Amino acid sequence: GSGGQNSNSSQTQNAQSTSQTKDDMSRFDEEIAKGPNGETPTRSSEINLTEEDYAKLREGKHKAALIWAGSGEWYNALTEGAKEEFEKMGVKIVAVSDAQFDPAKQATDIETALALNPDIILSLPVDPVSGTRAYQPAVDKGVTIVFADNGVNNYRAGKEYVSIVTGDHFGMGRAAAELMNEAIGGKGEIAFIYHDADYFVTNNRDGAFKRAIQKKYPDIKIVAEAGFTQENATGEVASTILTQHPEIKGIYVAWDVAAEPVVAELRAAGRNDVKVVTHDLGANNDLDMARGGNVCGKVADMPVEIGRTMAKLAGYKLLGKEAPPFVVCSLIKVTRDNLEEAWKKSLNKELPEDILKALGKK
Amino acid sequence: MAGMVKIDFEENNTGIYALEAIDIHKAFFKNEVLKGVTVKVKKGEVLGLVGSNGAGKSTLMKIINGVYKADSGIIKINGEKVYYKDVQGARASGIAMVYQEFSLVPTMTVAQNLFLAEEPKKGLFIDDSTCIKKAQEAFKDFNVEIDPRTYVEDLSIGNQQIVEIVKALIRKPAVLILDEPTASLTQKEINRLFDFIKRLKQQGIAIIFVSHHLREITDICDRVVVLRDGRVSLDDYVKNVEIQQIIQAMIGRKVTTYEYIPPKTNITRKQPILEVRGLKWRDKINDVSFSVYPGDIVGIAGLLGSGRTEILKNIYGLYRPEKGEIIVNGQILKINGPWDGIKHGLFLVPENRRKEGIIAGQSIRHNILLPVWRRLKKRLFIDDGKGKKIATDLSQKLNIKMVDTEQYVEVLSGGNQQKVVFAKSLVTGPKVLLLDDPTVGIDVEAKNEIANLIRNIADEGNGVLLVSSEMEEMARLADRVLVLRQGKIIRELSRCKGDIITEETLTEAIQL
Amino acid sequence: MDNFISKKIKGFNYKNYIVYISFGLVLLFFSITLFNKGFLSPENLMNILRQTAMISVMAVGMTFTISAAEIDLSIGSIVALSALVAALVLRSAGIILAVLAGLSVGAVTGLLNGIIVSKVRIPSFLVTLGTSSIISGLARKITNLEAVPIIDKRFNFIFGSGDIGPISTLFLWTLVIMIVGDLVYRKTPFGRAVLATGGNKSAARFSGIRTDAVKVAVMTISAVCAAFAGILYAGRLHGARYTLGEADVMTVIAAVVIGGTSFTGGRGTVVGSIIGSIIMGMLNNGLLLMGLSVSDQMIARGIIIILAVSLSLREAKND
Amino acid sequence: MDNFISKKIKGFNYKNYIVYISFGLVLLFFSITLFNKGFLSPENLMNILRQTAMISVMAVGMTFTISAAEIDLSIGSIVALSALVAALVLRSAGIILAVLAGLSVGAVTGLLNGIIVSKVRIPSFLVTLGTSSIISGLARKITNLEAVPIIDKRFNFIFGSGDIGPISTLFLWTLVIMIVGDLVYRKTPFGRAVLATGGNKSAARFSGIRTDAVKVAVMTISAVCAAFAGILYAGRLHGARYTLGEADVMTVIAAVVIGGTSFTGGRGTVVGSIIGSIIMGMLNNGLLLMGLSVSDQMIARGIIIILAVSLSLREAKND
Ligand SMILES: Nc1ncnc2c1ncn2[C@@H]1O[C@H](COP(=O)(O)OP(=O)(O)OP(=O)(O)O)[C@@H](O)[C@H]1O
Numbered sequence A: 001g002s003g004g005q006n007s008n009s010s011q012t013q014n015a016q017s018t019s020q021t022k023d024d025m026s027r028f029d030e031e032i033a034k035g036p037n038g039e040t041p042t043r044s045s046e047i048n049l050t051e052e053d054y055a056k057l058r059e060g061k062h063k064a065a066l067i068w069a070g071s072g073e074w075y076n077a078l079t080e081g082a083k084e085e086f087e088k089m090g091v092k093i094v095a096v097s098d099a100q101f102d103p104a105k106q107a108t109d110i111e112t113a114l115a116l117n118p119d120i121i122l123s124l125p126v127d128p129v130s131g132t133r134a135y136q137p138a139v140d141k142g143v144t145i146v147f148a149d150n151g152v153n154n155y156r157a158g159k160e161y162v163s164i165v166t167g168d169h170f171g172m173g174r175a176a177a178e179l180m181n182e183a184i185g186g187k188g189e190i191a192f193i194y195h196d197a198d199y200f201v202t203n204n205r206d207g208a209f210k211r212a213i214q215k216k217y218p219d220i221k222i223v224a225e226a227g228f229t230q231e232n233a234t235g236e237v238a239s240t241i242l243t244q245h246p247e248i249k250g251i252y253v254a255w256d257v258a259a260e261p262v263v264a265e266l267r268a269a270g271r272n273d274v275k276v277v278t279h280d281l282g283a284n285n286d287l288d289m290a291r292g293g294n295v296c297g298k299v300a301d302m303p304v305e306i307g308r309t310m311a312k313l314a315g316y317k318l319l320g321k322e323a324p325p326f327v328v329c330s331l332i333k334v335t336r337d338n339l340e341e342a343w344k345k346s347l348n349k350e351l352p353e354d355i356l357k358a359l360g361k362k
Numbered sequence B: 001m002a003g004m005v006k007i008d009f010e011e012n013n014t015g016i017y018a019l020e021a022i023d024i025h026k027a028f029f030k031n032e033v034l035k036g037v038t039v040k041v042k043k044g045e046v047l048g049l050v051g052s053n054g055a056g057k058s059t060l061m062k063i064i065n066g067v068y069k070a071d072s073g074i075i076k077i078n079g080e081k082v083y084y085k086d087v088q089g090a091r092a093s094g095i096a097m098v099y100q101e102f103s104l105v106p107t108m109t110v111a112q113n114l115f116l117a118e119e120p121k122k123g124l125f126i127d128d129s130t131c132i133k134k135a136q137e138a139f140k141d142f143n144v145e146i147d148p149r150t151y152v153e154d155l156s157i158g159n160q161q162i163v164e165i166v167k168a169l170i171r172k173p174a175v176l177i178l179d180e181p182t183a184s185l186t187q188k189e190i191n192r193l194f195d196f197i198k199r200l201k202q203q204g205i206a207i208i209f210v211s212h213h214l215r216e217i218t219d220i221c222d223r224v225v226v227l228r229d230g231r232v233s234l235d236d237y238v239k240n241v242e243i244q245q246i247i248q249a250m251i252g253r254k255v256t257t258y259e260y261i262p263p264k265t266n267i268t269r270k271q272p273i274l275e276v277r278g279l280k281w282r283d284k285i286n287d288v289s290f291s292v293y294p295g296d297i298v299g300i301a302g303l304l305g306s307g308r309t310e311i312l313k314n315i316y317g318l319y320r321p322e323k324g325e326i327i328v329n330g331q332i333l334k335i336n337g338p339w340d341g342i343k344h345g346l347f348l349v350p351e352n353r354r355k356e357g358i359i360a361g362q363s364i365r366h367n368i369l370l371p372v373w374r375r376l377k378k379r380l381f382i383d384d385g386k387g388k389k390i391a392t393d394l395s396q397k398l399n400i401k402m403v404d405t406e407q408y409v410e411v412l413s414g415g416n417q418q419k420v421v422f423a424k425s426l427v428t429g430p431k432v433l434l435l436d437d438p439t440v441g442i443d444v445e446a447k448n449e450i451a452n453l454i455r456n457i458a459d460e461g462n463g464v465l466l467v468s469s470e471m472e473e474m475a476r477l478a479d480r481v482l483v484l485r486q487g488k489i490i491r492e493l494s495r496c497k498g499d500i501i502t503e504e505t506l507t508e509a510i511q512l
Numbered sequence C, D: 001m002d003n004f005i006s007k008k009i010k011g012f013n014y015k016n017y018i019v020y021i022s023f024g025l026v027l028l029f030f031s032i033t034l035f036n037k038g039f040l041s042p043e044n045l046m047n048i049l050r051q052t053a054m055i056s057v058m059a060v061g062m063t064f065t066i067s068a069a070e071i072d073l074s075i076g077s078i079v080a081l082s083a084l085v086a087a088l089v090l091r092s093a094g095i096i097l098a099v100l101a102g103l104s105v106g107a108v109t110g111l112l113n114g115i116i117v118s119k120v121r122i123p124s125f126l127v128t129l130g131t132s133s134i135i136s137g138l139a140r141k142i143t144n145l146e147a148v149p150i151i152d153k154r155f156n157f158i159f160g161s162g163d164i165g166p167i168s169t170l171f172l173w174t175l176v177i178m179i180v181g182d183l184v185y186r187k188t189p190f191g192r193a194v195l196a197t198g199g200n201k202s203a204a205r206f207s208g209i210r211t212d213a214v215k216v217a218v219m220t221i222s223a224v225c226a227a228f229a230g231i232l233y234a235g236r237l238h239g240a241r242y243t244l245g246e247a248d249v250m251t252v253i254a255a256v257v258i259g260g261t262s263f264t265g266g267r268g269t270v271v272g273s274i275i276g277s278i279i280m281g282m283l284n285n286g287l288l289l290m291g292l293s294v295s296d297q298m299i300a301r302g303i304i305i306i307l308a309v310s311l312s313l314r315e316a317k318n319d
């Protein structure tokens, strides 16, 4: 029945999309983020609460638990965004958890958090498969659940959960491809260092980047592909690629932290001609970018925005408002020129001093 | 009692051999230890096996018990060839052994150790209550108080030795091997053991008894076999041989043993080098006071558990005295640990070789020089050349049987390990030497050598405090003897005050 | 269990009941700080027991291994592979076959570990580090990183998701494993052989114990327990994934050591290890309920572990 | 068994040179399988040395700890905190101050570990597991998970990014630490005290060694080495973040054990540990050059480690 369909389509949105057939262009272009059940995305800017709404919510004295998959700057921003909105709604955050990407730990965290009887759970699921079971206790208790980035197999918006708020991961991948194209002047050989693990966010971004290069930029060749699981262990990967493919002009790395050792290796090899493109903001690499080093392009999504929107959508549910099932936050292509703006938009933070100096803005 | 020995020896004269080990060869690497040794023992016969340290006694016994595989040679039980490749095999053939080295599991209780690998079971599970009951009976037989529920690591070395013996006896073997069972036991326990051995003889059990105390051999054994350089150099009935003959067979010459070695110059007892005042520690030592003067060798005699070891450990800074003062060279010491003791010229030779004496997994050199690495420092680094020389000289002086000083201590024979422990005390050149059973398992010849060394140390104006379970050693060295009972000094014997100090007088002094 | 404790105390081995004091201290701490936050609610306590089940099961196995002075780092990878194998077999075959398949992953790996350790004499740390890397690799390849859902309701009920009355089947499994493990450990010749091998290998040999066989046995036990934990994970999560158990090795070892089993071997208790695992579970649970940030949870966890153990040591020594 | 012992009769612990055979085997293996893939190119070899520098530095410290029969699980967290502290201090102060600040993170943690281990007598495994959790928490809080870039060119050159001729400063640092460590370990009374303490603690005490002080010292050494590794990471990456060193603990311990240091303490070599760390580095590098997938790398790594060590043991015994 429908259950089967759901799980299929949600699979499409997840891991499998990396292994999708590259043949038909059309299939690829419509590869915009779609809801697990094929819902068309709504812009996060369209999600708003009025003053009355806030006032009403404040009377509820609700409690919320934030059940994340990991922790880091990105999750901090996510939490910040949610906190900000929840404060307006008078919602108290009673628990924040980090599953360290372990589905069992996440199941545990959910059970534990429920002992605090939260009315709201904002969560980023580690694993759509085991998620079905993991969130069941919360569903049974009628908790208002809003997901980030991805849903859970066999769940449907408006039923088990309110809706999903996500960055446009396919879009991010494609944007990265564009940046790479600009960076190396439209032609040349590049290396592709991807996250070799089953995690939909990175899988979708990496997959989209690769396909975009193959489809849109025939003059750009991916001559070296290597996966990693340890974000600190990418230096070895980069150096071996340089040994075997000294001719490369650019390297794509799955995300910012993983790109740091890569940049270090490029420096050590004295290869400031090799351009690095990656995802997410991060002081170390952004400084490198500001000083015109190897890093020359990044794509960032809007964790703060996602957090805010998730909180608002929870508000929708509590107010009985009709909530869109699938909301997508925009992304931002980051280069040396718009670093300051990007930090503001994405992380809601000022650019660190060192970087401002490097940009000559201080 | 000797008479009784002869009697049932005659009885068994015609009986077939319970155990024969014929033409046994064994080499460890290039080190040929046994070069064709044959020993036979009849039912109800006690065979004494002697030989100097490193002669191969324990190796032979371990081969018979299936621990080592002989390079060649055959073993017969009741006249039939047997093959076994491990200890289970040997046990199946009715052999049990008390090993020379510590072979209990310290982290398990006494009862658990006694029945290890053949626990009595009730249904699926071990019947602990029976274990404990049987154990208690066994200890009552031996009339020692050991609670089967205590952990072996909490037992004194003496009591551990008793547990080892009981563990072998409890297995009701047909052939019983005792490898230096009397080490670190006092006369009291030894007598008990001998009573047992006699009982077992009557039950027709064949016994091999290894010891360096030739007196014990002549007391309890029917026949004696002497090993020398991996060969049998003597095999005869005890009634036919004199102790001196045995020694001759062991080391190729006679040695005069046992008589008192007097100080070179008589001792002037004015300013004590070590003084202990009103020492109290737990319930083991109560108000103990005494002095040791330069040139003095003071013995502490007492029964097992009388607290001799504790006195030494309190002086040395291993235990913190609850009351009392330790005074060295007129200076009251505040000792927090052995390192302080050593700074003030104290050094202790511990009774527990394995636990407190050696680092088994390291070389002879590293063990001997352990207390003096600091002194061997030349500018920043250790002068290993000098260290090697010192270690080699000492090993030769004590004639440690070894390949070289880089050899690991764990592969030395028991007696040679003990020599290593004693050697440590010599490198430090102590002003006050504390000895706790310093010559356990050391052979007659080396014992003489060490006795002389100890006397020399005293003669150089140092003090020696000697604890020994061997009264002959005490009698040979001590100028004065403090008799200890339950942590109190009940009597002092002093040669200069005209007391006679001999094995007999001492034994009787501590008993009553 | 009471007479168990008292027996040990008679043996003057306070080390064996430290863990109970630690347990009391941690429980007390959270009962006070969280008395109005549902920490002591029956549901929450059952949560803790359910959530720690897999760690507890592995801790039982690891108790044998560490008591024999060995270590097993491969359990984490075994969890994942056994769960995946069971889930895959379940697609085409029945529960029993699936479970056997999962367990056999453990049995094979454990035997391999044990044989290399005892025959080739490589430290178990290295051997199991190696096999762990191999098994993880296989777990990743077997489904090419994809998670395998389990739809068999009976399987899911029996292993992990079901409740009998208020009691979770996971907890029942823990009880079974604990009781069996404890009896084998304390009451059988094999248990004694393990302790002897760990406590003094040569003494054990001299007493006629086949220490090599013992080492093979303990490595196999811990591996099979890990495989069973994997099956429980699969049942609890209605699916298997190659990342399962990744983070568990350290938790398990910590549980066993807190439980009073000594790294040098020869000393330990199965029940202690279970308590140790529950202590770890209480920490995760309590600190989350306190609403601490992830960073603060880490700091608090570290402090509490050290404090609890120190205080209990003091206690234990002072009487 | 006898054969095994016979090696020691020669007064020669064959365990000490196994690592060199393993090293040879692994090198040979890759030279053959990768002879045309640049494995033996000078740049690549220098890459390996550069990339293993931090592990090597930590391995030197850990050699002391394990030789004294202790373990230090907190090094990973110390790496991160020391790097962050150094980077932060560097904003407002000079290199020397920054380095001292970083190292003092190690010193303080190490002292704490050591004192708890030796005075309270909690197994170092538990103590350092606890402090590791505390320090990681602090590392996360100190900058609220933000990375701290380092702009000081001199710092970056000296610690990690610079080359002197063809030689990376990272490699030079490794050399310095190795030589100092090896001399202290083999040639000083302290080194002998460490070995004695690990070999038989109470025998060492009886011979006048302050075993408690030794334990404090070794815990401090490994912690300070970790702190220095953190500084090298910072210099190499031109910045610090809380995730540094996360995965290093196991690698370091493995390097030390492959290097021939025994877990039960009392024997080991510093150079061996360095070789061990380089072996681990060669494995990463070689398997990547082979173009294996991550999964296959894992499998291969496990197999090679076990095979290399077994074969070398065989070698070592049979001559
Ligand atoms: N496991 C072993 N490995 C190598 N050599 C050994 C081993 N055991 C004993 N040896 C050597 O064999 C020789 C005989 O040792 P053994 O223990 O049999 O002597 P012993 O007669 O028992 O001496 P002691 O009277 O001191 O006990 C010694 O030189 C010893 O170094």
Ligand SMILES: Nc1ncnc2c1ncn2[C@@H]1O[C@H](COP(=O)(O)OP(=O)(O)OP(=O)(O)O)[C@@H](O)[C@H]1O
Pocket: B153, B154, B155, B156, B157, B158, B159, B302, B303, B304, B305, B306, B307, B308, B309, B310, B313, B351
């Ligand atoms: N319950 C115990 N726990 C730990 N160690 C103990 C215990 N009982 C005895 N010992 C240790 O055993 C050694 C000897 O103790 P004890 O005096 O009881 O036996 P002993 O040496 O035969 O006595 P003595 O030296 O008077 O013959 C001492 O080092 C003591 O610390």
Ligand SMILES: [Mg+2]
Pocket: B057, B058, B059, B100, B179, B413, B414, B415
């Ligand atoms: Mg012997």
Ligand SMILES: [Mg+2]
Pocket: B308, B309, B351, B436
């Ligand atoms: Mg004594």
